[in-house]
Amino acid sequence: MVTGDWALRLATTTADEVLPRLSAALQDKVPHRWAAALVAGRISVTSADYDGDRPSADELAALAALAVPGHPWHKPVALSGTTRPALVTTTAGPWAPGSLLVLADATDSVDTEHAYPAVQCGWELAAALLYHSGPSPTTAAERFFAGEHAKQLLIARNTHAATLQALLATLRSRRLDDAQARQVATGIASTALTALRTASAAQECTAERAFTLLTEQLRPLVLHTDVDLETVPPEAAERLLPAPVGEAATAVARGCVLAMLEHTRPHRIRVAWQVTDDQLVLDVRDDGDCTSFPRYQGEYRMRERLASLGGDFSMDTVPGWGTTLTVRIPLVLPPSTDVELLRELSPREREVMAELARGRTNPQIAEHLHVSEHTVKFHVRQILSKLGVRTRGEAAALGRAARL
Incomplete structure (x- = not known):
């Protein structure tokens, strides 16, 4: 357990040193490479040898939603765009509610009987110190816009990733000479900039229009590769989709296709939408190596993206057949809790x-x-x-x- 002497040193340090000292104190209980924390909407990362990208607020919030307060758990999680083993826990006490601690790249050989209580005890104290070290959203409006900011960052990141993937596919293509590759890459970049400048603020659009926009984003990803992309538009083409539904379906489909292209080496990817009376059903499948699909990362991101819309998903990975993702999003948005x-x-x-x-x-x-x-x-x-x-x-x- 955490000693009184260690607790005193922690309580008298600066906010910037709280997480490093906690990480160092827990190394003998849970050997790990680096640590991350999400407290009152603020991210902290510490490690002498960690030189990667900071984990996003979306990734940490997804882990916090999965965690049971006061009960640490250890398994592979999605952090900084990579699946890695980690020990995860959230606070159970009232001083820093819902605060998340992640010990990343943690060893599997952990004495849970002794390590988990030490981790939880130390984190309850450290989280309370971090919670009161800086401002956090207090009004409903502030909390709402903090959440909206995180969502827009996720959308921008996914769009940016799709554009970069399309550019890389073009520049790596053996079917194009240098001049052709430059011309195609310039066109992709120009299209992306135009889309960025003229992003629509419409509250709804037809299913056909939303699917067409998705197809326009996906085609450049495979245009000069050996991957065959099949897109199946919805039959109820004129059905109006609420903007959050169309945005979520587009983000999930694009993210899944990117994951397949990067990890499973498929020959074929199929994306289909179906609109029923009460929901939009999204189906994405490939014929690649399903064992390489970043399942945990995909599940965390989809769960976070769909939770506020009342949507759900299932994911099947069958050796020899590939990965199949099915998402269902209600067309009637759930009542607001705000x-x-x-x-x-x-x-x-x-x-x-x-x-x-x-x-x-x-x-x-x-x-x-x-x-x-x-x-x-x-x-x-x-x-x-x-x-x-x-x-x-x-x-x-x-x-x-x-x-x-």
Whole structure:
């Protein structure tokens, strides 16, 4: 267990030294290469010999969602885009709720009877010190936008990875000479920049349009390779998809295809969407080496991506047949749990906020609600003040999160 002397040294150190000292103190119990922590939305990483990318907030949040407070566990996890063995635990005490500790590249030979209590005891103290060492989101609006920021970072990372993969496939292709490769690579980069500059803020689009956009992102990945990409569009082409549903399906499909191309060496990949009365069903399968597919990494990322939408997934890896991923996303978004976002608003202000969430201007809101534009401006100012946000766009985002 953690000694009183060690606890005193930990409690009197600076915040930057808390995790390094905890890591050093636990080395004899759980030998590991480096440590990472997620406390109050802040990431800490420490190790003298760790020179890789920092684990993302999405990866650590996914691990925190899987962990049982007060019960450490040890198995391969996805960190810094790689599957590696790790010991993971979250706090059970009230001083730093939900704080995550990961001892990465941890040895399998651990005396769990003695090591786990030491890890948990040390982490409860260290997490409490880290929790109170800096600011954390306090209002509903701050927590919401912190989460939205993490989601947008994940989308940007996946898009960036797809573009880089397409560029690498082009530059490595033996079918193209140098001039042709440069021309194709320039086209890919130009298309990516155009998409970045003209990213749509639409709240919904048809299933056909969403699938077409996905296909346009996937084609360059295999254009100059020996991989055959088959895309099967949904039959209910004109069915409208809520923006979060289309974004989630696109991100999952793109991430899965990237993982297959990078790890399983497939000859064929098939991506299909099917839209029913109440859900979007996504099916991605390949004929590659399923034992090389980063299963844990894929599961963590999909679980995190689908949780807020009420979606689920299954993954089958059959030797000789490849990997099959099936995702189901409800078309009706689940009720929002962010009720406190609306608690301070009057009934009329909620109506105005719902119109903001639909992207309507002040004149359009005034016409729809049969009030003057001056009245709408007054309600908008009140909404911004009560929610603690600065712009109409932020208020609209909160309204969409509350399913107005």
